[in-house]
Amino acid sequence: MSELVSTRIRNTAGKLGLPHLTETISEYIRRADEGKMGYLDFLDLVLSEELAVRDDRRFRQGLRLSRLPHHKTLDEYDFSFQSDLDPRKVKDLATLSFVEAKANAALLGPPGVGKTHIAVSLAVAACRAGYSIYFTSLDDMVRNLKAAEAAGRLTNKLGTYLRPSVLVVDEVGYQPLERAEANLVFQVISKRYEKGSIILTSNKTFSEWGQVFGDEVLATAILDRLLHHCEVISINGPSYRLKNRLKAIERENDVA
Numbered sequence: 001m002s003e004l005v006s007t008r009i010r011n012t013a014g015k016l017g018l019p020h021l022t023e024t025i026s027e028y029i030r031r032a033d034e035g036k037m038g039y040l041d042f043l044d045l046v047l048s049e050e051l052a053v054r055d056d057r058r059f060r061q062g063l064r065l066s067r068l069p070h071h072k073t074l075d076e077y078d079f080s081f082q083s084d085l086d087p088r089k090v091k092d093l094a095t096l097s098f099v100e101a102k103a104n105a106a107l108l109g110p111p112g113v114g115k116t117h118i119a120v121s122l123a124v125a126a127c128r129a130g131y132s133i134y135f136t137s138l139d140d141m142v143r144n145l146k147a148a149e150a151a152g153r154l155t156n157k158l159g160t161y162l163r164p165s166v167l168v169v170d171e172v173g174y175q176p177l178e179r180a181e182a183n184l185v186f187q188v189i190s191k192r193y194e195k196g197s198i199i200l201t202s203n204k205t206f207s208e209w210g211q212v213f214g215d216e217v218l219a220t221a222i223l224d225r226l227l228h229h230c231e232v233i234s235i236n237g238p239s240y241r242l243k244n245r246l247k248a249i250e251r252e253n254d255v256a
């Protein structure tokens with residue numbers, strides 16, 4: 001290919017916002033020559049690789065903005081350790097039809113059963129599928145909203161929790177809230193109702209939410225919006241965190 005044409009293609013690709021093509025054009029041409037590719041196959045190769053590169057870039061950018069604490073996947077979750085948890089229920093969620101439907105998912109259970117792990121893995125899957133994600137603990141969200149309200153910037157800060165397609169609210173119920181704080185949570189839940197998904201984790205059953213939110217009426221109003229369209233998964237098994245710790249302690253005791 002003449003230097004002139006390849007330079008022109010690089011320039012055009014740059015203007016079209018295809019930086020990968022500007023870098024890899026020679027490589028594409030070499031592969032086309034080697035494989036004696038037809039025009040259709042060649043165009044298909046170039047376009048599909050550009051799309052894959054763009055999707056991957058968007059995925060990694062989405063993960064950076066999501067504030068997820070880690071990027072664990074469902075493949076890393078050992079279902080055999082939680083024998084009472086039906087893997088199909090979790091795998092159904094991973095198809096993301098609840099995200100498409102702007103519905104919610106709740107993961108309930110005691111510490112260490114993998115609620116955050118599963119919530120994060122669903123969020124990673126949603127991010128890969130092109131949805132925007134934001135992860136927060138309930139306490140951080142409340143603290144940020146309170147500070148914004150005190151500074152007269154509540155509407156602006158609410159946007160952080162309303163804009164993403166999927167909001168992950170981790171650790172509902174670890175700290176009881178005051179009425180004004182619970183009210184801020186209600187605002188987020190009711191404004192997201194049927195507009196965007198929430199994935200939440202909690203160590204409390206829904207019947208205990210009255211205590212968490214310090215007000216039965218408010219808790220009921222929150223649950224009403226949250227549970228109208230919600231997949232609920234309860235994990236009532238042993239803590240994975242303690243699994244290896246307990247084994248190690250048993251070993252130490254055996255030796256002693």
Ligand code: ADP
Binds near residue numbers: 081116118
């Ligand atoms: P929770 O949010 O329920 O307290 P986490 O999701 O934080 O629990 O899980 C605690 C740790 O144990 C994490 O490192 C998580 O990846 C791991 N973990 C929990 N359950 C499993 C499991 N069944 N298979 C593999 N790792 C697990």
Ligand code: MG
Binds near residue numbers: 116171
């Ligand atoms: Mg957790």
